[in-house]
Amino acid sequence: MTRRAWFLVVLNLLIPGSAQALAGSRKLGRFGLRATLSLWLLVGIAVVVYLLWPVVVFSVATNPIGLWVAQVLLVAYAILWIVLTFDTLRLVKLVRIKGSMRPAVAAFSIVTLVVLTGTAAYGAVVAGTTRDTIGNVFASAPPEPPINGRYNILLLGGDAGPDRDGLRPDSVSVISIEDATGKVSMFGLPRDLTSIPFSADSPMLANYPNGYGYNDTCDVDVCMLNSIYTEVELKSPDLYPNAVAEGSEPGIEAMRDAVEGALGIQIQYYVLIDMYGFEQLINALGGITIDVKERLPIGGSEDLSDVGAWIEPGVQHMDGNTALWYARSRHGTSDYDRMSRQREVQEAMIQQMDPSNVLARFQDVAAAGSEVVKTDIPQGTLGRFVELALLAKGQPITNVDFVPPLIDPEAPDYSLIQQMTADAMALTPAEGD
Numbered sequence: 001m002t003r004r005a006w007f008l009v010v011l012n013l014l015i016p017g018s019a020q021a022l023a024g025s026r027k028l029g030r031f032g033l034r035a036t037l038s039l040w041l042l043v044g045i046a047v048v049v050y051l052l053w054p055v056v057v058f059s060v061a062t063n064p065i066g067l068w069v070a071q072v073l074l075v076a077y078a079i080l081w082i083v084l085t086f087d088t089l090r091l092v093k094l095v096r097i098k099g100s101m102r103p104a105v106a107a108f109s110i111v112t113l114v115v116l117t118g119t120a121a122y123g124a125v126v127a128g129t130t131r132d133t134i135g136n137v138f139a140s141a142p143p144e145p146p147i148n149g150r151y152n153i154l155l156l157g158g159d160a161g162p163d164r165d166g167l168r169p170d171s172v173s174v175i176s177i178e179d180a181t182g183k184v185s186m187f188g189l190p191r192d193l194t195s196i197p198f199s200a201d202s203p204m205l206a207n208y209p210n211g212y213g214y215n216d217t218c219d220v221d222v223c224m225l226n227s228i229y230t231e232v233e234l235k236s237p238d239l240y241p242n243a244v245a246e247g248s249e250p251g252i253e254a255m256r257d258a259v260e261g262a263l264g265i266q267i268q269y270y271v272l273i274d275m276y277g278f279e280q281l282i283n284a285l286g287g288i289t290i291d292v293k294e295r296l297p298i299g300g301s302e303d304l305s306d307v308g309a310w311i312e313p314g315v316q317h318m319d320g321n322t323a324l325w326y327a328r329s330r331h332g333t334s335d336y337d338r339m340s341r342q343r344e345v346q347e348a349m350i351q352q353m354d355p356s357n358v359l360a361r362f363q364d365v366a367a368a369g370s371e372v373v374k375t376d377i378p379q380g381t382l383g384r385f386v387e388l389a390l391l392a393k394g395q396p397i398t399n400v401d402f403v404p405p406l407i408d409p410e411a412p413d414y415s416l417i418q419q420m421t422a423d424a425m426a427l428t429p430a431e432g433d
Contacts, residue, residue, distance in 0.1 A: 002101050005092035009109050012088040013116075016081055019088045032084050039077060054390075059383030067131040071124045078120035085113045134382070137373050139247040143381040144268045146179040150425060151388075153177070153377070154256050154270040156229075157342055169226045171275070171342050174259060174267065176425055182391025185424045187263060188339055188401040191226040192409045199266075202257035203239040204228075212258060224409070228254050247376040264418035265425075269381075272374040275327060278345065279320030281372050284364035288348035289317045296329045298322065323348075336403045343399075398424050 008019040017032020050057045060066035089109055094102050157171025169191070176185040195211035198204045208214065213223035220231045229251035232239060237250035244250075248270065256267050282288055292313050298321075299308035311318075311326055318326060327345045330338065377385070402417050403409075 001093065002097040002105075005094070005097045005101070005105050008088055008092050009105060009112075012084060012109075013112050016084050019091060020084065024087060024091045028084075028087065032080060035077065035080055039073075055383050055387045057383075058386040059380075062130075062134060062379065062382035062386060064131045064135055064379065067127045067134075071127040071131070074120045074124040074127065078117040078124070081117050081120070082113065085109055134379055137375060138379045138382065139376045141247065141376070141378045143378045143384075147266050147268065148425075149179050151177045151179060151269070151385075152265055152267045154252075154259055154267045156252065156255065156270065156272045157275050158272055169229050169255060169272070171339065172225060172255070172259065173343075174263060174265070176265075177385075177388055177392070179388070181395075182388040183395050183398075184392050185398040185400070187421060187424070188343070188399070188403070189225060189259065189262065190335060190339065190403050190407075190409050191224060192335060193225040193262070193402070193412055194223060194410055195412065195414075196225055196228070196258045197261035197414060198257045199260040202254075202261070204232075204254055204257055225255075225258065228258050262412075262414060262417060263421045264414075265421060269377045270375060271377065274372050274374075275324070275342070278327070278349075278372065279324045280367075281365065282318070282320035282323050282345075282349065284367070285349065287317050287319050288323055288345065289315060290323070290326065290344055290348050291315050292326070296326060297331050298325045298329075336401075339401065339403065400424050 004023075008023060011022070012019040015033070016036045017029050017034075019029070020026070020032060021029030046057060089106065092105060094106065097105065153175045155171075155173040155175055156169040157173075158169050172189045172191060174187045174189075176187070177183070178185075194213035196213060197211045198208065204212070208217065210217075212218060212225075212228055216223050218227060218231060219235050220227050231251075232254040233249065233251035237243075240248075240250035240253040243253045252270055252272060256270055260267050292311055292315075295313055296311040297307040297309075298311060299306065311322060311329075316322075323345055327342045328338070329341075400420055402412070402420075407413065407417065
């Protein structure tokens with residue numbers, strides 16, 4: 001009876017339903033075996049499809065309906081496993097096996113039950129959280145095809161700290177992804193860029209035919225790139241009447257038109273990241289590690305009175321608050337230094353977002369991410385973007401920052417900017433630096 005007990009509980013672990021088929025209810029056993037074989041078949045199909053057409057698997061894994069189906073299946077299988085395990089304990093007849101073996105057989109069954117059903121339950125929770133996050137962050141619009149073989153995404157770092165009224169994009173970049181290879185080019189534009197040309201179909205062009213900020217012409221106090229967002233949001237949101245309905249904002253659409261005109265490209269999507277919200281996301285990731293080049297204050301006034309602490313030079317592991325001050329600090333540095341530090345924070349966060357770390361902290365990361373990110377990237381594009389992200393791993397990123405001494409923000413050469421943009425996009429993976 002002891003050998004029979006161990007045989008049944010191990011069989012229940014390896015092939016759920018087989019214990020009932022051999023020694024219990026044949027009907028329950030057949031149902032359990034069908035469910036087990038169906039699960040194995042689904043996993044096998046998923047592996048084969050991933051090896052041949054990975055984008056299909058990524059699309060299902062980032063599709064709300066696919067995630068809902070996965071969640072239901074995981075919960076149903078966890079419940080079935082509980083039923084089969086307790087029925088197996090009934091079949092082994094604990095009272096008829098050796099007394100010293102009873103606790104071991106029972107403990108083995110319960111521990112394996114907790115581990116396996118707990119894993120399935122956690123998978124169901126992750127699927128549900130992912131579905132909710134995708135629904136909250138990403139748009140339900142149809143995806144757009146690549147333009148000239150590339151996806152161009154406007155990345156705005158909005159600074160909405162407690163000392164600010166509203167949000168303004170202090171960090172302006174474009175991420176250009178080559179659809180065939182996943183190779184990434186990043187273009188950084190200083191926020192104090194002036195005389196910015198708008199794209200040919202922009203409604204802003206009628207008001208600023210010579211460029212925004214030309215001869216200090218604008219409708220707000222400071223006439224530079226990131227003022228476009230503020231001006232349109234406050235003074236002329238009617239120029240973009242469909243922006244909100246399409247998952248954007250009038251100020252964001254005006255920024256998109258300006259960056260398209262400056263770089264001479266088309267931009268399909270935007271991502272707005274609240275820099276202040278970085279604190280939550282970085283804490284959710286367990287902090288980030290950055291090699292600090294110069295001493296920077298945390299808090300305090302311009303004369304460095306009431307400084308709460310200092311960020312010292314050297315390799316530092318930062319929590320969210322420290323990383324936020326590192327990215328935002330202005331003391332003794334220029335806007336271009338801040339651009340560089342914000343890029344460091346972004347790259348450090350990407351490094352921390354490895355699968356094991358994200359899964360271990362998934363609930364917190366998902367909750368923070370939904371508060372930090374606003375975008376019009378469609379849900380239907382996520383599968384392809386995940387595949388491109390995997391292709392980009394290990395490839396060098398082509399970084400081009402249009403800052404002094406290369407570009408004078410007060411008298412920018414847009415012909416040079418557009419030529420440099422075109423040259424960077426034309427690089428093949430072997431030619432990239």
